[in-house]
Amino acid sequence: MAQPDVLSQAFELGFTYTRSTGPVVGRFLTGLRDRRIFGIRASDGRVIVPPMEYDPATAEALDEFVEVGQQGEIVSWCWVKQPRASHPMDTAFAWAMIRLDGADVPMIHCVTAAAEEDLATGARVQVVWAAETRGYITDIRCFELIGE
Amino acid sequence: MTAMKEIAVVAFSQSDCLARAGAANEVELIMPQLRAVFGQVGLNNAQDVDFVCSGSCDYLQGAAFAFVAGVDALGAVPPIKESHVEMDAAWALYESILKIRMDQAESALIYGFAKASAGELPTVLSQQLDPYYLAPLWVDSVSLAAMQARLLIEKGLATEQAMAGVVARARKHAMVNPHAQVSGEVSIETLLAADTVVSPLRESDCAPVADGAAAMIICTVDKAREWGVPYAVISGIDHRIETHNLGMRDLTDSPSTRQAAAGAGVGRGAVEVAELCAPFSHQEIILTRALGLGDDTVINPSGGVMAGNLMMASGLARIGEVFRRIVSGDISRGVAHATSGPCLQHNLVAVLESA
Amino acid sequence: MSEDTEAVTRIETPVYLQYNFTAGRAPARFLERIRQGVLTGQRCPRCANVYIPPRGSCPACGVPTEEEVVLPDKATVQSFTVVAIPIPNNPIKPPFVIANLVLDGANISFIHLMSECENSEVHIGQRVQAVWKPEAEWTYAMDNIRYFKPIDEPDVPVDRIGRLPIGGWEDEQ
Ligand SMILES: [Zn+2]
Numbered sequence: 001m002a003q004p005d006v007l008s009q010a011f012e013l014g015f016t017y018t019r020s021t022g023p024v025v026g027r028f029l030t031g032l033r034d035r036r037i038f039g040i041r042a043s044d045g046r047v048i049v050p051p052m053e054y055d056p057a058t059a060e061a062l063d064e065f066v067e068v069g070q071q072g073e074i075v076s077w078c079w080v081k082q083p084r085a086s087h088p089m090d091t092a093f094a095w096a097m098i099r100l101d102g103a104d105v106p107m108i109h110c111v112t113a114a115a116e117e118d119l120a121t122g123a124r125v126q127v128v129w130a131a132e133t134r135g136y137i138t139d140i141r142c143f144e145l146i147g148e
Numbered sequence: 149m150t151a152m153k154e155i156a157v158v159a160f161s162q163s164d165c166l167a168r169a170g171a172a173n174e175v176e177l178i179m180p181q182l183r184a185v186f187g188q189v190g191l192n193n194a195q196d197v198d199f200v201c202s203g204s205c206d207y208l209q210g211a212a213f214a215f216v217a218g219v220d221a222l223g224a225v226p227p228i229k230e231s232h233v234e235m236d237a238a239w240a241l242y243e244s245i246l247k248i249r250m251d252q253a254e255s256a257l258i259y260g261f262a263k264a265s266a267g268e269l270p271t272v273l274s275q276q277l278d279p280y281y282l283a284p285l286w287v288d289s290v291s292l293a294a295m296q297a298r299l300l301i302e303k304g305l306a307t308e309q310a311m312a313g314v315v316a317r318a319r320k321h322a323m324v325n326p327h328a329q330v331s332g333e334v335s336i337e338t339l340l341a342a343d344t345v346v347s348p349l350r351e352s353d354c355a356p357v358a359d360g361a362a363a364m365i366i367c368t369v370d371k372a373r374e375w376g377v378p379y380a381v382i383s384g385i386d387h388r389i390e391t392h393n394l395g396m397r398d399l400t401d402s403p404s405t406r407q408a409a410a411g412a413g414v415g416r417g418a419v420e421v422a423e424l425c426a427p428f429s430h431q432e433i434i435l436t437r438a439l440g441l442g443d444d445t446v447i448n449p450s451g452g453v454m455a456g457n458l459m460m461a462s463g464l465a466r467i468g469e470v471f472r473r474i475v476s477g478d479i480s481r482g483v484a485h486a487t488s489g490p491c492l493q494h495n496l497v498a499v500l501e502s503a
Numbered sequence: 504m505s506e507d508t509e510a511v512t513r514i515e516t517p518v519y520l521q522y523n524f525t526a527g528r529a530p531a532r533f534l535e536r537i538r539q540g541v542l543t544g545q546r547c548p549r550c551a552n553v554y555i556p557p558r559g560s561c562p563a564c565g566v567p568t569e570e571e572v573v574l575p576d577k578a579t580v581q582s583f584t585v586v587a588i589p590i591p592n593n594p595i596k597p598p599f600v601i602a603n604l605v606l607d608g609a610n611i612s613f614i615h616l617m618s619e620c621e622n623s624e625v626h627i628g629q630r631v632q633a634v635w636k637p638e639a640e641w642t643y644a645m646d647n648i649r650y651f652k653p654i655d656e657p658d659v660p661v662d663r664i665g666r667l668p669i670g671g672w673e674d675e676q
Pocket of ligand 1: 547548549550551552561562563564565
């Protein structure tokens with residue numbers, strides 16, 4: 001039997017999901033729409049941003065929302081030289097774990113900077129809001145470094 | 149109450165790690181490995197074992213229910229007892245062990261496969277993250293690992309030098325692994341001379357993604373004796389998962405691995421060999437520490453997943469590598485590890501011993 | 504900022520992923536041959552069942568299939584349904600018939616369209632034959648066959664469907 005050519009076909013797979021947020025995620029996303037950021041207090045007193053519905057240690061339902069700051073500190077980061085098509089930026093940028101002021105647990109989002117050298121663990125950043133906020137995590141367009 | 153049934157591994161086979169399996173479909177990837185393990189025991193097809201469990205992830209090749217096609221490789225007429233996990237096949241092994249220990253089966257065939265080259269793996273894996281907070285940002289798996297690596301480096305728990313050392317040793321070990329995708333002598337200096345891709349990670353710090361398949365047959369020790377084949381005993385196996393919230397985990401440690409190792413009884417004897425599923429170089433450093441391995445343990449003599457990361461089968465292949473070394477008489481006790489999820493979220497540890 | 508004051512309770516989270524599908528060795532061989540207007544199945548070395556389109560294995564025996572078998576384009580209706588809703592992005596207008604068809608000499612059915620028939624008269628055991636597109640339009644695709652149409656041959660009894668020789672129903676009789 002002759003070996004056939006490798007036949008291939010590019011295709012796009014789409015899952016057009018709509019998700020129910022539930023009260024906790026919904027409260028956080030509603031906050032983003034209003035350009036405010038809410039965390040939730042865990043059983044050990046730590047403020048988790050974005051809020052979790054249940055305490056990861058005790059599994060207790062959480063409901064004490066705490067508004068946190070729109071500035072924070074980079075806990076860890078990486079520099080993406082060549083963004084992927086799916087990434088929220090189309091030029092080099094950083095992903096970072098950011099601990100917002102008033103929060104104890106870092107959140108993951110992207111940070112814009114002109115160059116990798118501008119970034120450092122411990123650097124201060126602030127939220128850049130999207131032009132239109134609609135109740136999505138992407139209402140935070142990115143974070144930017146706070147100038148000296 | 150009777151003692152828990154001892155589980156024996158009697159056969160293992162894996163495909164070459166290929167960047168692109170190209171011409172082969174899922175069935176064509178799986179079939180040679182099934183033929184190989186059936187051959188090692190002298191069985192015909194899946195009718196000759198009591199249970200079959202596979203591990204794969206339909207998202208990787210973008211074909212819903214792709215795993216069902218795998219059943220075409222089995223010989224499932226008349227119907228067989230079959231199950232599937234949307235995970236590495238190491239967890240299919242775990243399910244099969246439970247099945248045997250519940251007296252539902254005396255033997256099981258386990259296989260894992262993927263054709264990850266069909267998609268952009270790090271992007272596909274971003275969609276396994278929190279669907280409200282992370283998936284809409286499309287944070288890819290390499291970037292998450294890179295942030296983990298930086299935490300490790302800045303805490304003084306690893307250096308880029310040490311990470312390159314992991315890679316260099318893996319590639320050297322892989323020179324005797326006929327299935328390896330990447331192997332050869334390379335110096336730490338050469339590795340470090342390359343630019344980072346997602347700093348602090350270099351391309352060499354990231355396991356090459358491979359298409360392929362692996363298969364294993366396990367059974368009770370009584371059955372292994374009846375079949376008259378060499379075997380290794382799985383003296384312990386356990387798996388633990390950490391919270392999905394990456395911000396709440398200590399990413400520089402792997403408490404789930406440590407707990408699974410305790411559950412599997414890693415410390416009850418010398419560990420001659422450890423095959424660790426560390427898709428990023430720094431993760432091998434985390435795992436080695438969490439497992440409490442010292443200089444007397446040879447880590448990843450096969451080259452590990454740095455030599456070729458058979459998606460959805462690499463964890464099973466780690467167990468298979470330890471099995472091969474035990475039945476060949478090279479060692480009498482070894483540890484195998486499998487992982488799943490971002491930044492070593494979910495970890496399985498197995499201890500294998502000679503009969 | 505949005506003028507919405509209602510709390511957010513639902514979000515749209517579409518996921519679009521790009522893939523490159525490869526057909527596999529056996530399907531690629533089938534597609535290569537159908538591009539030339541030839542229907543090619545594979546025979547199981549153990550149970551002798553013939554599969555078309557082939558996937559490279561006998562699902563019953565769990566062994567690789569390699570022997571190629573060229574099949575005619577006559578088939579028997581194993582089952583069918585009359586579809587009253589449109590296929591998205593497809594020019595075929597409802598109501599139309601899709602059927603499980605077994606080619607003569609094959610032991611497994613595939614799904615294709617039926618046309619040039621009264622929908623109300625389509626029935627299990629009915630004999631049909633492929634209506635091909637013009638040769639110039641042939642490509643690596645099953646829809647080189649536009650549809651199957653009824654032919655003037657006696658019905659196949661249910662217990663013979665999927666068991667006809669390559670020579671077809673008339674050979675069998
Ligand atoms: Zn067969």
